[in-house]
Amino acid sequence: xxxxxxxxxxxxxxxxxxxxxxxxxxxxxxxxxxxxxxxxxxxxxxxxxxxxxxxxxxxxxxxxxxxxxxxxxxxxxxxxxxxxxxxxxxxxxxxxxxxxxxxxxxxxxxxxxxxxxxxxxxxxxxxxxxxxxxxxxxxxxxxxxxxxxxxxxxxxxxxxxxxxxxxxxxxxxxxxxxxxxxxxxxxxxxxxxxxxxxxxxxxxxxxxxxxxxxxxxxxxxxxxxxxxxxxxxxxxxxxxxxxxxxxxxxxxxxxxxxxxxxxxxxxxxxxxxxxxxxxxxxxxxxxxxxxxxxxxxxxxxxxxxxxxxxxxxxxxxxxxxxxxxxxxxxxxxxxxxxxxxxxxxxxxxxxxxxxxxxxxxxxxxxxxxxxxxxxxxxxxxxxxxxxxxxxxxxxxxxxxxxxxxxxxxxxxxxxxxxxxxxxxxxxxxxxxxxxxxxxxxxxxxxxxxxxxxxxxxxxxxxxxxxxxxxxxxxxxxxxxxxxxxxxxxxxxxxxxxxxxxxxxxxxxxxxxxxxxxxxxxxxxxxxxxxxx
Numbered sequence: 001x002x003x004x005x006x007x008x009x010x011x012x013x014x015x016x017x018x019x020x021x022x023x024x025x026x027x028x029x030x031x032x033x034x035x036x037x038x039x040x041x042x043x044x045x046x047x048x049x050x051x052x053x054x055x056x057x058x059x060x061x062x063x064x065x066x067x068x069x070x071x072x073x074x075x076x077x078x079x080x081x082x083x084x085x086x087x088x089x090x091x092x093x094x095x096x097x098x099x100x101x102x103x104x105x106x107x108x109x110x111x112x113x114x115x116x117x118x119x120x121x122x123x124x125x126x127x128x129x130x131x132x133x134x135x136x137x138x139x140x141x142x143x144x145x146x147x148x149x150x151x152x153x154x155x156x157x158x159x160x161x162x163x164x165x166x167x168x169x170x171x172x173x174x175x176x177x178x179x180x181x182x183x184x185x186x187x188x189x190x191x192x193x194x195x196x197x198x199x200x201x202x203x204x205x206x207x208x209x210x211x212x213x214x215x216x217x218x219x220x221x222x223x224x225x226x227x228x229x230x231x232x233x234x235x236x237x238x239x240x241x242x243x244x245x246x247x248x249x250x251x252x253x254x255x256x257x258x259x260x261x262x263x264x265x266x267x268x269x270x271x272x273x274x275x276x277x278x279x280x281x282x283x284x285x286x287x288x289x290x291x292x293x294x295x296x297x298x299x300x301x302x303x304x305x306x307x308x309x310x311x312x313x314x315x316x317x318x319x320x321x322x323x324x325x326x327x328x329x330x331x332x333x334x335x336x337x338x339x340x341x342x343x344x345x346x347x348x349x350x351x352x353x354x355x356x357x358x359x360x361x362x363x364x365x366x367x368x369x370x371x372x373x374x375x376x377x378x379x380x381x382x383x384x385x386x387x388x389x390x391x392x393x394x395x396x397x398x399x400x401x402x403x404x405x406x407x408x409x410x411x412x413x414x415x416x417x418x419x420x421x422x423x424x425x426x427x428x429x430x431x432x433x434x435x436x437x438x439x440x441x442x443x444x445x446x447x448x449x450x451x452x453x454x455x456x457x458x459x460x461x462x463x464x465x466x467x468x469x470x471x472x473x474x475x476x477x478x479x480x481x482x483x484x485x486x487x488x489x490x491x492x493x494x495x496x497x498x499x500x501x502x503x504x505x506x507x508x509x510x511x512x513x514x515x516x517x518x519x520x521x522x523x524x525x526x527x528x529x530x531x532x
Contacts, residue, residue, distance in 0.1 A: 001094045003115065004045045004172075005037040006087045007064070009101045010074050011052035016201060020101050021054045025211030029198065030055055032104035034062050039108045042115040043097060049087040082177040093172035095119070098180065102198040103128075103166035105210050106190065111167060114188040118169045124182020125174065128166040130195040133157035161187045164195040209242075215282065216245035219275060220290040221253040224405045227463070228258045228374030229446035230290045233314060236348050237288060238264050240526050246282070248275055258374065258404045260426070272298065280305040286529065289313045292466075294320030310532040317469070325532055328525055331445070331470040341528065344472045347449050347521040356431040358455035358514055361507045362438055365499050367397040369437035369456065371430075373445050374403030378463050378485055381406065384441060385415045385423070387492050394420055396499060399437060401427050439498045439506070444481070448473035453518045457501070457509035459494050461486055478512030 009030050013019040020030045030048075037046040048059040051069045059066050067087040072078075084098050097115065106128075118126040133154055136147045148157070174182035196207050218238060222228035231254075238245045244265055249256070251268045259266055269275045279287070279302070287302065287309045294313060299320040302311060312326045321327045327340040330347040368388075372380045381400055388398045400423045402409050415421050427433055431454065434440070440451045440458035444467040451458045452472075462468045462484040473479050480498070482490055 001119075002045070002092060003043050003095045003097060004047065004088060004093050005040070005043045005097045005099050006067075006084050007033050007037065007046070007048045007059075007099045007101055008069075008080060008083045008087070009048055009050045009052065009055045010069060011050070011055070012074070015199065016204060018054075019198065019204075020052065021058065022204070024104065024204065024208050028054075028058055029104060030058060030101040031062070032106070033099045033101045034059060034064050036106060036108045036111055037097075037099055038063060040112055040115075042112045047087050047089070049083055079178075081175075081179050084180060085175055085177040088172070088175060096170050096172050096175050096180070098168040098170070100165045100167070100197070103164065103194075103196065104198070104207055105196045106166045106194045110190050110194055114167060114190075115169055117186075117188055118171075121186070122184065123169075123186050124171045124184045125180060126169040126186050126188050128164045128168070128190050128195075129161040129187035130164055130192060131159050131189050132162050133160040136160075161189070163187070164190060165197045166190060166194070213243055214241060214285045216241050216243055216286045216288070217248060217279065217282065217284040218245050218288040218290065219248045221250050222258050222374065222405065223253055223255070224375040224407060225377050226253075226292060226375070227377075227445060228403060228405050230292070230315070231258050231374070232350065232446060233348055234288070234290050235259070235262055235264065236350060236522070237290075237525075239351070240522065241286075245288075246278075246284075248278070250275075255405075260404065272301070276301055276305045284309050286532075287311050289316065289324075292316065293318035294324075296320055296323065299323035310529070312529055312532075317466075326528055328528075330449075330521065331472065333471040341524075344449070344516050344518060345521060346525055347472075347518050348525060349453055349519055349522060350430070350450065352429060353431045353450055353453050354519055356435055356454060358453070358510070359435050359438070361455075361503055361510050363503050365396070365438040365501065365506075367399065367437045368495075368499070369399050369401075369434050369440040369451070370442070371401035371403070371440075371447050372443045372463065373447050375405040376403065376443070376463070378443075378461075380441075380443065380461060380463075380491075381412060382408070383488060383491065384495075385412060385421070387488065387495070388421060389415060389418050393499075396420060398422070399424065399433060401425075401430070401433065439501075441495065442473075443467065444470045444473045448479065449518055452478065452513040452516065455510040455514045457498065457506045457513070459491075459498060461491070472516075477516065478509045 009020045021028045037043050046064040047067050048064050049067045049069050051074050056066045073083050137144050138147050170180040218234050220230050220234035222231040246265045246267055248267045248269050294316050296319050310325045313324045314328050328346045329342040332342050335342045370384050398421045402425045404426050413423050415423050434454050440456045442448050444460050444462045460473045460479045460481045468484050474481050
């Protein structure tokens, strides 16, 4: 079967001067249509119809044939039908595909699927279109009238196909100087990101953004032992890109339930080999690791399958950091290599915390917030609950929040039988709950930063040896840090001290906590990633 692609590209564009040869995404605009036509598995021949010397040079260099267009076919009033008919050489052609040079986001897979659809269904003409139903209005008898009988949400409106201009597939026998439309006509729906047609400078800016957009992947794991702060941060990071990242997790390490009700692309993999295979297929431009310690071998393997990607690691204290483009260690303060950005300046606060003001310090402590992150491997929650259920604490209110990866949740829920104790699981609006409290008790991870953003004086203890290295949650910054797995006696004595602490002392802690700019970390991190 012989299928000819004709790409009309005259000189003299008035709206955007030199439109077809403008460099966009690193190539002349017309490059993308020629490349799609030459890469097609269905198209057998390619002709560019032009009166532009520059377009001719580009087409010839890429391997396409050129039909020099007569001046009579270059006027504004000349229809495209006449231009296409003029460009079709003599011979037996089965189909002629018109491909506009102003649709650079079209993918060759979509083009081939449309041609195959035309052939398989015995159609004379198929036009690229996007389904864009909207509530619209027309005019009748001089009055504006709706083009609908019932106002419905967009997803319930009937289809409304708008031509994109990317391609018209025509049976060769219907192509004449006056038409390319046969009796059997259909449209082929193209994805929204392939529907852009460059006609204005605004279109040019939009297409440039599409062609230059990142392709992002995040690899993250979280569980009862490692905690799930990584999961929360990965989801926050995913929302910062103008694309929808692929979020990978290892099924041997992570239960998908810890991701909650997110609509991001969650992709399970069974080990590193499968992760690398998927990376090789997708050619990501940005790859983010939030898996704690990375090894040299892992990073070398990742580089081998993503040689052009920028690799960004979070909270990584492994030897793999020397192979990363950026490392953000908000929980640590070591800055051994130039690509490492350490300290609380790079903490990524949850979006909801950005809109809550710090608490006001009251005369007396009435309400205590207790949470040890998503996992609590040391079972500090259990120990605190067994303390605060004593009668001596009945005049204080305690809010205990259990995370998604916490074990024995049902047993701890029994403590709700005490009037002054409220045990909650997987809270969605943590800042609202925190700001209702006067002091806090937490571990040395993400929750400590959240309490600091709100200026809540807090006791802290480490969950493991790694947390002992975390630098921000310390006495110098306004916390009372009591170490890893302290005795109950130490925990309880500090709890009593906080319950009876004066307003002035708590205000000192409050001011120390608020002296750190924890709200600007998200902007700093994304600025550095986007500058790679």
